[in-house]
Amino acid sequence: MIDFHAHILPRIDDGSQSVEESIAMLESMKAQGIKKVIATPHFLANHESVSSFVERRNASLERLRETMPDLPEIAPGAEVKYYDGISHLPDLKKLRIENSKLLLLEMPFSAWSEYTVKEVADIAGRGKITLVLAHIERYLPMQSSAVLYRLLEHGVLFQSNASFFLSCFTRHKALRMLKNHQIHFLGSDAHNMTDRAPNTAKAVAIIQKKCGEAFADDFITYGNELFLQHTLT
Numbered sequence: 001m002i003d004f005h006a007h008i009l010p011r012i013d014d015g016s017q018s019v020e021e022s023i024a025m026l027e028s029m030k031a032q033g034i035k036k037v038i039a040t041p042h043f044l045a046n047h048e049s050v051s052s053f054v055e056r057r058n059a060s061l062e063r064l065r066e067t068m069p070d071l072p073e074i075a076p077g078a079e080v081k082y083y084d085g086i087s088h089l090p091d092l093k094k095l096r097i098e099n100s101k102l103l104l105l106e107m108p109f110s111a112w113s114e115y116t117v118k119e120v121a122d123i124a125g126r127g128k129i130t131l132v133l134a135h136i137e138r139y140l141p142m143q144s145s146a147v148l149y150r151l152l153e154h155g156v157l158f159q160s161n162a163s164f165f166l167s168c169f170t171r172h173k174a175l176r177m178l179k180n181h182q183i184h185f186l187g188s189d190a191h192n193m194t195d196r197a198p199n200t201a202k203a204v205a206i207i208q209k210k211c212g213e214a215f216a217d218d219f220i221t222y223g224n225e226l227f228l229q230h231t232l233t
């Protein structure tokens with residue numbers, strides 16, 4: 001299984017603050033059945049250039065790999081913060097997950113303007129990048145379902161955090177979206193081993209309990225295959 005969203009790299013953002021903490025997070029993920037983790041440190045275009053970010057991220061990953069025993073595979077990516085005009089960012093493509101067309105995009109926590117929706121659809125329409133909206137559940141209260149359907153029709157994919165399935169207030173909605181194929185990837189959005197620890201296994205257990213083991217297995221297989229489909233050859 002893939003953990004699609006994790007702040008696993010040491011000392012690069014508000015996630016792991018040491019190699020030791022990263023290894024503890026990865027060990028927890030391994031125990032939860034995670035085989036591949038997408039490392040998604042925050043990227044903010046108003047703070048840093050793409051090349052500087054990629055350099056820092058790769059150095060952090062190398063530090064971790066030097067000491068890493070038999071742990072899940074890590075694919076470097078980014079959690080890219082959306083801003084109006086992001087489609088013009090030089091090197092946006094370099095923020096895709098390594099060897100894939102997938103790019104994790106954090107959207108504004110407000111009602112999206114027509115400009116924003118068109119810009120996201122435009123990036124998706126170019127065919128070079130497949131956008132995956134990070135923690136889709138956080139935007140739901142502020143968007144119409146028509147906007148979400150529009151983006152799905154343009155090939156935009158949705159990632160949900162495991163926590164969407166864990167809260168009794170949101171679980172019903174999470175399961176409904178899953179059954180309607182509106183959640184494509186699951187992520188822990190783990191930042192540490194305390195208040196934002198890896199937790200995908202708990203969400204999988206909920207899906208198994210509410211939808212059956214075969215459904216949960218199919219969802220995991222679907223995520224793996226979707227990732228492979230977007231791998232660059």
Ligand SMILES: [Fe+2]
Binds near residue numbers: 007189
């Ligand atoms: Fe995140």
